[in-house]
Amino acid sequence: MTLSPDWLAQGYPHIWAPYAQMKTAVPPLPVVRSAGSRLELADGRSLIDGVAAWWTACHGYNHPHIAQAVSRQLETMPHIMFGGLAHEPALTLARRLCERLGPGLDRVFYTESGSVAVEVAMKMAVQYWINRGERGRSRMLAFKGGYHGDTFGTMAVCDPDDGMHTVFRGLLTEHDIVDLPCDDVSFAALETYLAQHHAHLAAILVEPLIQGAGGMLIHDADTLRRLRLLADRHGLLLIFDEIFTGFGRTGTMFAFEQAGIRPDIITLSKALTGGTLPLAATVASHKVFDAFWSDDPSQALMHGPTFMGNALACAAANASLDLFDSEPRLEQVATIAAAMRVGLEPCRGLDWVRDVRVLGAIGVVELDRIVDRDGLRRRLVDAGVWVRPFGNVVYLTPAFTIDADDLTFLMRTVCTVLSAQRP
Ligand SMILES: *Cc1c(COP(=O)(O)O)cnc(C)c1O
Numbered sequence: 439m440t441l442s443p444d445w446l447a448q449g450y451p452h453i454w455a456p457y458a459q460m461k462t463a464v465p466p467l468p469v470v471r472s473a474g475s476r477l478e479l480a481d482g483r484s485l486i487d488g489v490a491a492w493w494t495a496c497h498g499y500n501h502p503h504i505a506q507a508v509s510r511q512l513e514t515m516p517h518i519m520f521g522g523l524a525h526e527p528a529l530t531l532a533r534r535l536c537e538r539l540g541p542g543l544d545r546v547f548y549t550e551s552g553s554v555a556v557e558v559a560m561k562m563a564v565q566y567w568i569n570r571g572e573r574g575r576s577r578m579l580a581f582k583g584g585y586h587g588d589t590f591g592t593m594a595v596c597d598p599d600d601g602m603h604t605v606f607r608g609l610l611t612e613h614d615i616v617d618l619p620c621d622d623v624s625f626a627a628l629e630t631y632l633a634q635h636h637a638h639l640a641a642i643l644v645e646p647l648i649q650g651a652g653g654m655l656i657h658d659a660d661t662l663r664r665l666r667l668l669a670d671r672h673g674l675l676l677i678f679d680e681i682f683t684g685f686g687r688t689g690t691m692f693a694f695e696q697a698g699i700r701p702d703i704i705t706l707s708k709a710l711t712g713g714t715l716p717l718a719a720t721v722a723s724h725k726v727f728d729a730f731w732s733d734d735p736s737q738a739l740m741h742g743p744t745f746m747g748n749a750l751a752c753a754a755a756n757a758s759l760d761l762f763d764s765e766p767r768l769e770q771v772a773t774i775a776a777a778m779r780v781g782l783e784p785c786r787g788l789d790w791v792r793d794v795r796v797l798g799a800i801g802v803v804e805l806d807r808i809v810d811r812d813g814l815r816r817r818l819v820d821a822g823v824w825v826r827p828f829g830n831v832v833y834l835t836p837a838f839t840i841d842a843d844d845l846t847f848l849m850r851t852v853c854t855v856l857s858a859q860r861p
Contacts, residue, residue: 473499579616676702
């Protein structure tokens with residue numbers, strides 16, 4: 439196959455692509471421009487984007503308000519170290535995030551990726567107990583179907599069987615990975631489990647309302663309320679990984695709002711900068727922070743990524759929050775949810791479709807299996823949409839600003855392509 443343009447042909451032999459068997463992987467599509475919900479390819483084709491850059495570009499691509507904020511920041515101060523120095527974008531962002539999160543979540547620790555934000559959350563939870571003098575509480579209770587990142591620490595809390603990291607099994611820290619309870623029987627079983635095992639657990643870690651990269655599996659708000667109760671009853675911290683769900687994706691600014699409860703620690707990343715620059719945050723409650731507040735230097739949180747609190751990224755995140763204030767993002771999410779409930783419904787009748795489900799601006803068509811994922815991806819691209827099925831799911835997570843015609847086209851294309859042949 440001859441690749442074009444030249445930069446792809448000459449550069450691709452030096453690229454190691456994500457989640458790809460390079461020998462058989464289909465080469466990536468060359469993109470030369472992004473705008474709104476469109477990706478323009480080097481050959482002039484335009485694709486309607488159903489993924490929003492791995493769920494990050496909630497305002498669509500190239501929003502001028504974010505672009506201006508970043509370019510202004512670039513001229514004054516792109517980056518300074520965060521150790522011993524402070525700058526306005528990072529501190530203003532911390533204050534604004536805490537205002538948005540509401541009382542109880544009030545200390546922000548910045549990192550540059552979601553995985554590292556989860557690492558920091560786990561580190562906080564483990565050291566919380568060490569600092570309080572309770573030894574042996576080092577394990578997380580996490581759930582099958584979960585995904586929390588690709589680093590060694592976070593691989594260990596992903597689904598151990600169906601996740602992407604089974605090859606590393608045996609090398610990972612052991613945690614307690616159990617079924618996510620969904621009814622009285624399974625909650626009773628978890629209660630029994632915790633009664634026996636809580637003494638070696640530091641925290642419960644869960645993606646609230648939807649487990650994303652582990653399969654787009656939805657659970658209800660009551661599950662979260664009951665997990666909060668269990669955590670309180672057994673003295674565990676509760677960590678919500680809102681890296682996917684944060685910033686409107688499920689219909690509220692944060693998924694936990696739908697349950698009317700709060701976690702002790704929350705992780706944020708993906709849509710934090712509106713899909714423009716890498717940034718993540720781990721936000722802790724007073725209770726957690728207070729366990730580190732001490733005259734003893736060994737009780738400090740020893741972490742500090744080089745690019746922590748990057749000023750460009752913080753400027754982008756502040757501009758993204760402006761847009762949540764000034765534009766009707768949550769209404770747009772509600773409109774998308776309503777449209778997807780109707781627009782994806784035709785898929786339900788297909789023999790190979792197991793389920794169709796919608797949560798906020800997330801539409802999921804679950805198949806019994808996808809045999810030829812590359813073929814399916816190619817047919818979607820040929821039909822004019824960028825949709826990237828994984829596992830046995832085809833999902834849509836468009837920008838909240840996608841226009842109604844583009845959304846209709848996306849959904850219709852998914853249904854048409856899925857119905858044409860068993861993928
Ligand atoms: C994407 C994701 C992560 C990992 O974030 P990276 O920035 O890819 O490291 C962690 N948790 C959840 C819920 C995610 O969706």
